Amino acid sequence: MFSAVTRTGMLSTSRVPLNRALAAGTARAFIATPQHRRTEESQAIIAERAKKNRPVSPHLSIYQPQMSWVLSGIHRNTGVLVAGAAYLYTAAYGLAPVFGVDLSSLAAASTLAAVPGPVLIAVKALVSGSLSFHCFNGLRHLIWDTGRGLSNKGVFRSGYVVLTATALATGYLTFF
């Protein structure tokens, strides 16, 4: 790999002293210094850098998207979204008096009432969709944890049930 890098056009004509090359912090500058090529030290440094930039194995994107694993991923994402938002908001409420901010229900509601309707609807759809999906799919996971419904057919059937229930709940919570 080292020789490949030096052979494929990385070689520069500049003679950069070793300490300045290291201070610059670029592997390229270091490799480009011919008099320091292939020393044990340089190999160790390059190996150390290579270790930090190792490629990630191909994972999710190489699989056909299927309900079984896609819903599982969405479950985590929706949980992180709702829990993260709730975390931030309730923590902010706890800290509000320290910063002299009024987050009481009346003040917060009147602030929200001034937000443009479409924006509010979009936020409500996102939050209620995430929360209801996480709740329904969470029930599905709890059923799985008892060993039920783990067949391929069962997984897909319950998946469609969860998606339908999520759509209904999201529509209801957002618009009614």
Add this chain to the structure above:
Amino acid sequence: MVASLVKLTTLPNARRAALATGIRFARQQPASPLHTARPLLFKATTPKTLFGDNVPNPDAVPQQQVSRTKGTYHWMNERAVSVLSVPLLATAFIYGSHPINDMLLGIVLPIHAYMGFQQVLLDYFEARRWPVISRVLKYALVTITGLSMFGAWRINTTDVGLTNYFSRLWNAKKTQAGVYTADDE
């Protein structure tokens, strides 16, 4: 050279030691330079060769105390918190606000979120690869969970309670503190 020396000197010893304790070999492997790591050497470590006839009773050996928050216990704890949150959320959404339910929501849901975020951190900020960041995030998670519980407690004690609070935010366009306005469609 060294390997063959080891083979010559130790194998008969191991064989003799094993034979003395009653272990029988299936068949002696043919001598080969590629097979110097003899399984024979490892076979000798059985309770009988270690302890002779006085093999200790396993029940008498003190067992390592298993933590009630780790391993399968941790998995069961997660399920328990999830199962607990089901009736709490159902009550909040179907029945409505209730002070006890609000208090429990403010405790159970942060714990549920905490356990969920723990799994996320374990997956994406593995301690060997991110020694500093994983540690920082671990403590940040504890901190924000505590703050969140505190905020929920304050909403429950100084405001209208969690269910009513988020209900008011949710219906901010429709109602202003319970009074319907002209904006209501």
